[in-house]
Amino acid sequence: MFGWTGRTVIVDLENNAVTESRTKKKDAEKFLGGRGISCALMSRMAEPEVEPLDPENPLIFSTGPLTGSAAPLSGHFSICTRSPPTKGIFDSNAGGSFGSEMKFAGIDSLVIKGKAENPVYLHIEDEEVEILPADHLWGKNTAETTSLLEPKGKVACIGRAGEIMLPMASMVNDRIYGARGGHGAVAGSKNLKAVVIKGSNKPEVADRDAFEKSVEKANRLLVANPPASKGLAEYGxxxxxxxxxxxxxLPAENFRKKDFQGAEKISGEFIAENYEINKTPCDACPIGCRRTFTDGTPVPDYDAIWAFGPNLGNSDLKTIIELNNICLDYGMDPVSCGASIASYMELNSFTVGDIDLKATLTGIGEGKSELSRGSHAYLCSQGATDIDMSVMGLEIPGYDPGASAGMALAYATSNKGACHLNAFMIAPEVMGKPMLLKRQSFDGKAALVQYFQNLAAVIDSLVLCPFAFFAMSEVELVSLLNAATGMDYSAEELLQAGERIYNLERILNRTDGAHEKEDILPGRFFGEDGIDREQFRNALSDYYHFRGWDTNGVPTGEKLKELDIAVKNETEFA
Structure with a gap:
């Protein structure tokens, strides 16, 4: 096969065994790769009721048919598992160069199951896959671990937060955050410290001339797109x-405010004017939104700036940079960490000057804080769920749903909880890409949200950077895919693949009964100055209709047959 390597590697840590199988051609055609093929593997390899930290919960790394190619924004890969904070299936689209290296090593999917008796790491070089002792790495954070391992290849690892299985623990690859959703905790539960990978085989494409033309067109669209070529390329x-x-x-102080007076002091423009920075783009990225200061310290991305800035009422950029470094080193999701601190501050009526932020965050990373289990668990323990700013247990990032109807519906219906990338409605509602929508109206949003969710599933499965949203539609994406693989998808069939992936995720979340009727937002966002509850309920009902789901938000048997989705107990969805 072109595009796909045809190789799936299965590592059983409990039995210290490595096996390989052929990637199923039908899976590749139906689920594309990345997020989609990981979801298909999860549906077969883990029972829906498996607990996230159970050894039977797989941790899956997957590339896509465009990973490692010359297609713009194609240096990404997917990490998928059942999530400790949400209990549902959760993939993350990770950048850097680890994904390309995985593809060069000839791997479509790497499935890790079981629990090693002692700490281990995986070392993969082309066909060779080794399970090696990691006792000398256990207890180290991500910067030191990466430095010790990167002479052997590209590194994805956990810090101490992952070792003690904190729900907000992340995998860190290429010295950047790899994922929200607790993937680092799942790795820690398996005694897996890191995956190190090195490959030597560049993938071939089916039709070189057609592929080069498709790449040229995609690059032109990115250059012609101001948010990408001017905003992100200039300021990150x-x-x-x-x-x-x-x-x-821009929400502030645990979503109690919708503006922040110190925003200009922590903005991309301020950073560009006052600091010398270097671009450190992911593989095949013409935008280069990731960057470092000249001393090598990462420039915080928007999520971290918001989480440790406006969300805490903090406008000191130096402190935000220091907090981001702590978070990255321990291997933690900055949004969840910032939300946990913000909820603690609100509950205790603290302002930013009342607590030592660095000591608080370090305590979280060491598991020594009452906030170490995340904001949702902390607020539940305090009987203060009314100020819990999460959906399905995942904290809401820095895009206020009370001011963006599309984001409100997208958060509420996301298969991953409050993830803005499941349908980045900021693109059409704020930036007018690919079309400008009325931001505070639910009119027409039900159909558009499900379209953007399906498109996001496609992008995450190819695997491209989510910022492909800004410039590429299914037309450009299918052109790249067909030229790379030799397949003959139509644009409609490509979107149907995204719909299939989204529905399968929904099923996997609903069969355990844990997520019934959770398509809702925190009460704070409703009311006179926020979202009208009746309008929201009507939009949600319309969304279920467009999806072909029942009134509880569950895919019907008819929808499953239409999408050719097999489940273990189809009577549940009749």
Missing amino acids: TPVFVNLLNYMGI
Whole structure:
């Protein structure tokens, strides 16, 4: 097969065994790769009721048919598992160069199951896969672990937060955050410290001439797209700070405010004017939104700036940079960490000057804080769920759903809880890409949200950077895919693959009964100055209709047959 390597590697840590199988051609055609093929593997390899930290819960790394190619934004890969904070299936689209290296090693999917008796790491070099002792690495954070291992290849690892299985623990690859959703905790539960990978085989494409033309067109669209070529390329993701603050979408102080007076002091423009920075783009990225200061310290991305800045009422950029470094080193999701601190501050009526932020975050990373289990668990323990700013247990990131109807519906219906990338409605509602929508109206949003969710599933499965949203539709994506693989998808069939992936995820979350009727937002967002509850309920009902789901938000048997989805107990979805 072109595009796909045809190789799936299965590592059983409990039995210290490595096996390989052929990637199923039908899976590749139906689920594409990345997020989609990981979801298909999860549906077969783990019972829906398996607990996230159970050894039987697989941790899956997958590339896509465009990973490692010359297609713009194609240096990404997917990490998928059942999530400790949400209990549902959870994939993350990770950047850097680890994904390309995985593809060069000839791997479509790497499935890790079981629990090693002692700490281990995986070392993969082309056909060779080794399970090696990691006792000398256990107890180290991600910067030191990466430095020790990177002479052997590209590194994805956990820090101490993952070792003690904190729900917000992340995998860190290429010295950047790899994932939300607790993937680091799942790795820690398996005694897996890291995966190190090195490959030597560049993938071939089916039709070189057609592929080069498709790549050229995609690059032209990115250059012609101001948010990508001007905003992100010039200032990185911190460019969102001033823009969202101006639009009234930048939430502050645990979503109690919709603007932040110190935004300009922590913005992308301020950083560019006052610091010397270097671009450190992911593989095959013409935008280069990731960057470092000249001393090698990462420039915080928008999520971290918001989480440790406006969300805490903090406008000190130096402190935000220090907090981001702590978070990255321990291997933790900055949004969840910032939300946990913000909820603690609100509950105790603290302002930013009342607590030692660095000591608090370090205590979280060491598992010594009452906040170490995340904001949802902390607030439940305090009987203060009314100030819990999460959906399905996942904290809401820095895009206020009270000021963006599309984001409100997208958060509520996301298969991953409050993930803005499951349908980045900020693109059409704020930036007018690919079309400008009325931001605070639910009119027409039900159909558009499900479209953007399906498109996101396609992008995450190819695997491209989510910022492909800004410039590429299913038309450009299918052109790249067909030229790379030799397949003959139509644009409609490509979107149907995204719909199939989204529905399968929904099924896997609903069969355990844990997520019934959870398509809702925190009460704080409703009311006179926020979302109208009746309009929201009507939009949700319309969304279920467009999806072909029942009134509880569950895919019907008819929808499953239409999408050719097999489940273990189809009578549940009749």
